[in-house]
Amino acid sequence: MVTYKFHQYQVVGRALPSETDEHPKIYRMKLWATNEVRAKSKFWYFLRKLKKVKKSNGQMLAINEIFEKSPTKIKNYGIWLRYQSRTGYHNMYKEYRDTTLNGAVEQMYTEMASRHRVRHHCIQIIKTATIPAKLCKRESTKQFHNSKIKFPLVHRTVRPPTRKLKTTYKASRPNLFM
């Protein structure tokens, strides 16, 4: 199993009960973070923007990691995000094909970093969803919706099977044909 950097957490919290509000409303968020501590911090960050509550006058009720239900099934993920570029905030919708949601989110972060030079702390995930094949918008995901898919591997690079067997110089030029 590949180790994913970003994990999905479900964080539940509320404001502390006070005389005016005996039973404050409980809020639950699903977020992506690298670890639980970061997840809790992100929860308060978002909650502060939505309600008048801070970590100092609130309490965390639960934090659980959410694991992928079917990691052997290929799914099309749509991710809606809000990111900060050098000139302002923009919304984006991106599609990824992957087996797990964490994998798709990690793909998204690396793609945003490479294509738009956006670091991961400038990205906010608005929504994620598994999209059925009919509703995919991007050609690059739709081209794999073919049950008789067939393509050759055009350029074969011969790699030593372990890094220990790597040498700087080789006796002969490699054969690149499969």
Place this chain on the structure above:
Amino acid sequence: PFKRYVEIGRVALVNYGKDYGRLVVIVDVIDQNRALVDAPDMVRTQMNFKRLSLTDITIDIKRVPKKKTLIAAMEAADVKNKWENSSWGRKLIVQKRRASLNDFDRFKLMLAKIKRAGVVRQELAKLKKQGAA
């Protein structure tokens, strides 16, 4: 120009990583670089094409078959025998055998090689005598 395609049912050999040397079947394609790969004795996982060497063997399966259908299809296409009789498969078997020899086996191998060389040299000497005469 291309004979080996990435397709559903293509048998491939893993050439890097934890499952090195295992024969797997490409069961679905995730995207340009990754495939969902399955074998009778492992959990279905995703693998990068860089870690796979495609073989000539294909089996007849639909997209993402159940484990039982996969095993049945592999039996029907007789993957194991086809692989072990192919020149690539035989070479790998020989390599594995050579790597697993113990010192006594290597001694026996040395004697066998000397004997074979002796026989070859006798024949060569006979042919040389005939050629000279």
